[in-house]
Amino acid sequence: xxxxxxxxxxxxxxxxxxxxxxxxxxxxxxxxxxxxxxxxxxxxxxxxxxxxxxxxxxxxxxxxxxxxxxxxxxxxxxxxxxxxxxxxxxxxxxxxxxxxxxxxxxxxxxxxxxxxxxxxxxxxxxxxxxxxxxxxxxxxxxxxxxxxxxxxxxxxxxxxxxxxxxxxxxxxxxxxxxxxxxxxxxxxxxxxxxxxxxxxxxxxxxxxxxxxxxxxxxxxxxxxxxxxxxxxxxxxxxxxxxxxxxxxxxxxxxxxxxxxxxxxxxxxxxxxxxxxxxxxxxxxxxxxxxxxxxxxxxxxxxxxxxxxxxxxxxxxxxxxxxxxxxxxxxxxxxxxxxxxxxxxxxxxxxxxxxxxxxxxxxxxxxxxxxxxxxxxxxxxxxxxxxxxxxxxxxxxxxxxxxxxxxxxxxxxxxxxxxxxxxxxxxxxxxxxxxxxxxxxxxxxxxxxxxxxxxxxxxxxxxxxxxxxxxxxxxxxxxxxxxxxxxxxxxxxxxxxxxxxxxxxxxxxxxxxxxxxxxxxxxxxxxxxxxxxxxxxxxxxxxxxxxxxxxxxxxxxxxxxxxxxxxxxxxxxxxxxxxxxxxxxxxxxxxxxxxxxxxxxxxxxxxxxxxxxxxxxxxxxxxxxxxxxxxxxxxxxxxxxxxxxxxxxxxxxxxxxxxxxxxxxxxxxxxxxxxxxxxxxxxxxxxxxxxxxxxxxxxxxxxxxxxxxxxxxxxxxxxxxxxxxxxxxxxxxxxxxxxxxxx
Ligand code: GLC
Numbered sequence: 001x002x003x004x005x006x007x008x009x010x011x012x013x014x015x016x017x018x019x020x021x022x023x024x025x026x027x028x029x030x031x032x033x034x035x036x037x038x039x040x041x042x043x044x045x046x047x048x049x050x051x052x053x054x055x056x057x058x059x060x061x062x063x064x065x066x067x068x069x070x071x072x073x074x075x076x077x078x079x080x081x082x083x084x085x086x087x088x089x090x091x092x093x094x095x096x097x098x099x100x101x102x103x104x105x106x107x108x109x110x111x112x113x114x115x116x117x118x119x120x121x122x123x124x125x126x127x128x129x130x131x132x133x134x135x136x137x138x139x140x141x142x143x144x145x146x147x148x149x150x151x152x153x154x155x156x157x158x159x160x161x162x163x164x165x166x167x168x169x170x171x172x173x174x175x176x177x178x179x180x181x182x183x184x185x186x187x188x189x190x191x192x193x194x195x196x197x198x199x200x201x202x203x204x205x206x207x208x209x210x211x212x213x214x215x216x217x218x219x220x221x222x223x224x225x226x227x228x229x230x231x232x233x234x235x236x237x238x239x240x241x242x243x244x245x246x247x248x249x250x251x252x253x254x255x256x257x258x259x260x261x262x263x264x265x266x267x268x269x270x271x272x273x274x275x276x277x278x279x280x281x282x283x284x285x286x287x288x289x290x291x292x293x294x295x296x297x298x299x300x301x302x303x304x305x306x307x308x309x310x311x312x313x314x315x316x317x318x319x320x321x322x323x324x325x326x327x328x329x330x331x332x333x334x335x336x337x338x339x340x341x342x343x344x345x346x347x348x349x350x351x352x353x354x355x356x357x358x359x360x361x362x363x364x365x366x367x368x369x370x371x372x373x374x375x376x377x378x379x380x381x382x383x384x385x386x387x388x389x390x391x392x393x394x395x396x397x398x399x400x401x402x403x404x405x406x407x408x409x410x411x412x413x414x415x416x417x418x419x420x421x422x423x424x425x426x427x428x429x430x431x432x433x434x435x436x437x438x439x440x441x442x443x444x445x446x447x448x449x450x451x452x453x454x455x456x457x458x459x460x461x462x463x464x465x466x467x468x469x470x471x472x473x474x475x476x477x478x479x480x481x482x483x484x485x486x487x488x489x490x491x492x493x494x495x496x497x498x499x500x501x502x503x504x505x506x507x508x509x510x511x512x513x514x515x516x517x518x519x520x521x522x523x524x525x526x527x528x529x530x531x532x533x534x535x536x537x538x539x540x541x542x543x544x545x546x547x548x549x550x551x552x553x554x555x556x557x558x559x560x561x562x563x564x565x566x567x568x569x570x571x572x573x574x575x576x577x578x579x580x581x582x583x584x585x586x587x588x589x590x591x592x593x594x595x596x597x598x599x600x601x602x603x604x605x606x607x608x609x610x611x612x613x614x615x616x617x618x619x620x621x622x623x624x625x626x627x628x629x630x631x632x633x634x635x636x637x638x639x640x641x642x643x644x645x646x647x648x649x650x651x652x653x654x655x656x657x658x659x660x661x662x663x664x665x666x667x668x669x670x671x672x673x674x675x676x677x678x679x680x681x682x683x684x685x686x687x688x689x690x691x692x693x694x695x696x697x698x699x700x701x702x703x704x705x706x707x708x709x710x711x712x713x714x715x716x717x718x719x720x721x722x723x724x725x726x727x728x729x730x731x732x733x734x735x736x737x738x739x740x741x742x
Contacts, residue, residue, distance in 0.1 A: 030356040034349050040105060041078075041348070043331035048079035049107065049348050051327040052287065052319050055086035055095070063091065072098045075109065079327055081351060082110040082319060084158070087432070092153030093368040100364040107352070108360035111367075112208070112287075114429050115157035115195075116175060117141065118552060119148035121382040122426050122433030124393040125494075125530060126161065126187075128549030130177035130574035131621070132392035133662040133686055135190035141389050142194025144382050147203040149431075151372035155358055156206040158254060158287075160191035162241035163211055166585045168578065169221025171498025174428055174530030174550075176216065178574030179587045179618060181237055182681040185244035192248035199251075199357055202366045203376075206354060209245040211256030211289060213271055214238040218258060221584065223499045227258045232674070232709050234260065243280060251284035251354050255317055257292050264299045266292040267308075272316030285318040285350035294323030305329065310339055318347035378437065383554065390551040390558030395571035396622040400543035402522045404565025404624060405482060411453040413476040414442050415516060416486035416509070417462045418528040424462075424488075427530055427550030428495025437553045441486060441526060444556025448564050455480065459516075462490050463506040470515050477516050483523045484563065485516055487538070491550055494530025503534050503581050510537060517541055526559060532577040539615055547573070565624065570660035570686070572621035572729065576614045583610060588618035588730040589677040619664050619681070619729035625655030625691060632726055632736035640741055641717040644702035649726045649734060651697055653689035662686045665699045666725035666733060672718050673711045679725055699726070706740065 041049070055071055056063045063071075063086075074080045075098045086092055092111050100106045117123045123141045132138065142160070149157060164184055165173040177187040188209070197204040214234055218225035229238070242253070255265040255272060265271055266288050276282045293312040294305060302308035309325035310333060320326040333339045359366050396403070405412075418424055420442045422435035439447075446454050459473035460466060477483045487509045492498065504510070514537070516523055524544040527533065528551075538545060546569070548559050561567040578586050597606035606612050630650035639645050651663055665683035669676045682705040685697050701724065706717045719742045727733030 030353060033361070034352045034356070037105060037107065037352060038345050038348055043334050045078035045105060046344050046348055047327045047330040048077070049081040049351060050319050050330070050344070051080050051324065052082040052084060052112070052321045053080055054322055055083045055091070071095070075099050076102050078103050078105060078107070080109070081107070082112060084112040084321065086111050087113060087152060087154065089153045089368045089370050089373045093365060096364050096368065108355055108364040110155050110351070110355060110360070111153055112156040112158060113149060113154045113431065114159065115145050115149045115154065115205070115431050116159045116161065116429040117427070118145045118386070118431060118433060119152065119154075120377045120432045120434065121148060121386050122430050122437070122552035123386050124390050124551045125174050125427035125549055126176055127174050127178060127530065127574060128393035128551060129389060130183060130187050131395050131547070131549065131571040132389065133183070133572050133684055134392050135186050137389045137392050138187055139190040139194040140385055142191045143197065144385055146195045146197070146205045148377045148382065150203050150205050150367055151369065151376040153367050154205060155360070155367055156208060156252065157195055158208045158210060159195065160188055160207065160245060161210050162188040162245055163214075163216035164238050164241065165216035165575070166587045167216070167218070167221035168503045168532040168575070169499050169501065169581065169584065170216060170218060171223060171494040171500070171531070172216065172496060173575065174494035177241070179576060180574065180589065180681050181240045183574055184241040188241040188245040189248040192245045192250045196249055196251070200359060202369065202372075206252055206358060207245070207250045208252040208254050208287065209242050209250045210254035212242055212253045212265060212276070212286075213256060214260055215256040215258050221499050223497050224257045227260050229260065231713065235709055239275070246280055246282055251357065253282065253284070253286045254289055255286055255292060257289050257295060259299060264292070264296055264301055266317055267296055267301055267311040267315045269315040277316065283350070284354060285347070286316055287319040288312065288317050288321045288323065290321050291323040293317060293320050293325045306333070309333070313339055313343055313347065318350050386552055387554040387557055390554045391561060391567045393549060393551060393571055394558065394562050394569045395547040395573055396569040397545040397547050397616055397620070398539065398543070399622055399624070402482070402524055402544040403563065405524075405563055407449050407564050409449065409452055409481050411455070411480040412445065412449070413480035413483045413521075414445060414454060414456045415459045415473045415477065415483060416512070417458050417460065418486040418488050419484070419526070420456060420458065424491035424528060425550050425552060425555035427491050427552070428498070433553065439554060439556035441484070441556045441559050444560035445484065445563070447557070448560040459512045460508050462488070462509070465508055467508055467511065470512060473512065474515055474519060477519045477521050480521065483516055483519070483521050484526060485513060485523055486526045486528055487513060488528035488533070489530060491530070503531060503578065505533060505535065513538055513542065524563065532575055534578055534580045534615065536579055536615060547571070568624045568657050568659045570621070570623060570662070572619050572662045573616055574618070576618045577616035579610055579615045582607065583614065586614050589680045591675050592678055613731070617729055617731040619662070621662070621729070623655070623657070623659040623661065625653055625657040625659040627659075627661045627689065627728060628652045628654045629727060629734050632724060632734050634724070634736055634738055636738070638739045638741060641719065642703055644700055645738060646698055647701055647724050647726060647736065648696050648698040650694050651687065651689065652694040653691050656691055658688065658690045660686055660688050661728065663697045664727060664729065664733070666730060667701065667705055668723040668725070669706065669708065669718070670721045670723060672708065672720065676708065679723070679730065681730070
């Protein structure tokens, strides 16, 4: 017996050794192959490998012939290492053929694209997906996007965008996961796993975590604007989602346009080298944002493009997206010893490493399968997945028993410009999403209740000031049993360079809502928007409100399923809804201040013309059923700094529908060596409860959820009392306390 055991142990250990040797030798061979390639490169080829240019006309596989010829020549001369916006098996194969068959060193190209929430099967915008609080669904969304993009020749997506955003004026809030660091970290991990999976497969693509860092903290919510935050805020609020993405295996980062406390990210060695590589041991590469190296001149940190190239390379930017600073200046710099050639070689090594990891040296045409392009895109399964994620992204903000609507209702008036829009539901950064593939809300309703008389009136445009359509809308409202009124923004009113100075409904939409309300008919408002909106009048007067964001191609079907009760809404807000833009920035995990705001008490921190609270708090979302929370039970009320405890609570479905609930765990450090937020999300569990069912939900609480950067910027747990909050949103929680001993 013992002999047999010894033999099997021996066999196992030899196998492990062989595998680890294989992996080691593979990595070793990469490194040695990379070294030999670098040793053969001319200075111009070195600079070219760090150069990324945009092909195509921005978004489509369409490219002007003269551009194609010029770009192929650059590839042949080794002056381009990567393209963005080169889309399609045919075009990418054409470029790759020049690179690996006609250029001198035959180094394969890397093809990147912004695949943010779908490639052709457009999923809900990321802020909507974050509302699902469902990392499994979000990972699947990224997985499908990756498979579709990879089938069309794309190796690399400039996603996930993991910028924390506390200012709804900032249009790019739509591209991220909202205001919370923990939720943002969970979503970052899910998206990286979804995009990258196992890079040996030609159905996975390289992720690119952006925009590093703190891009969402732009003053005034104005895109590209100055960011001036403390190192503590940088590390506690903005960096963790990037670290979560890195821990999930992300192989590239994109530095952001903005400065942080005087140093633009594209020249920020503290960020790109000391933290990213020194503290976090990142071994992939950093790509600049579009011309962000060149913009060091506009920042007035570089005197000219030469200076910008030197600053960026020294900071740790490996690949230059579209500023041409590297390809134009590095050879001269090296000859004049103005930069260390070792830094250039290291940047090349990082890029070649990723090309090796992607398998492009073994098979440069790995992503050029014309059959995959025909079968993997916009498939039935992909559309079903898009519907599933869209269902889960919808947040019920209010419901005074109008929803769900009975399917035998006789007549419905559908009103509003967004109800019949094919393009807006795609939202921003929709890649090859096609409006013709979008199911509008009007189409979804007609499909859901074919026997019902469904009438439509636009009422007004999204952003215009004409009220000419009001009468037609009022007429059909009066002649119908119920009104479904869509309000919100144009799909392109959020995303890059789309900051708004207000967050009210654009145009005359609120006036339309007031006229429809006067008809006395039951009204359901369906919001379609890419940022929190201040909808105080709607919130106070309209009986039912659904927040649907921009849900992608399955928008109309998903909303119709919720409206008629075939899906019980379970989304929760990933971002606070202010009452007015005057409250901004307003977020749940704020500090106490020395005079915490108290209603009607003058000398406390508040506005005297507004209530203290937001319109809707972070984590808020209703259901067609009702959940009752019991008392928090703690496994102990005292732990050591390295100890742990369990907090549990019974949650009961006391309503008439089966439903999902996101049970949220928040923690507060009562007294500490620096001020701490009034509470912070430290965990959540999404549970399904059948009507009448009760489940006990348990959370482990330990060091990582209690630690913070103390006054010496050391990450640790301080003794003292802590509060535990568990509930249905950041304001509506049960409480308990425990102590951490010395
Ligand atoms: C942009 C965006 C970035 C995007 C890049 C490539 O300006 O800031 O998010 O990935 O260009 O399109």
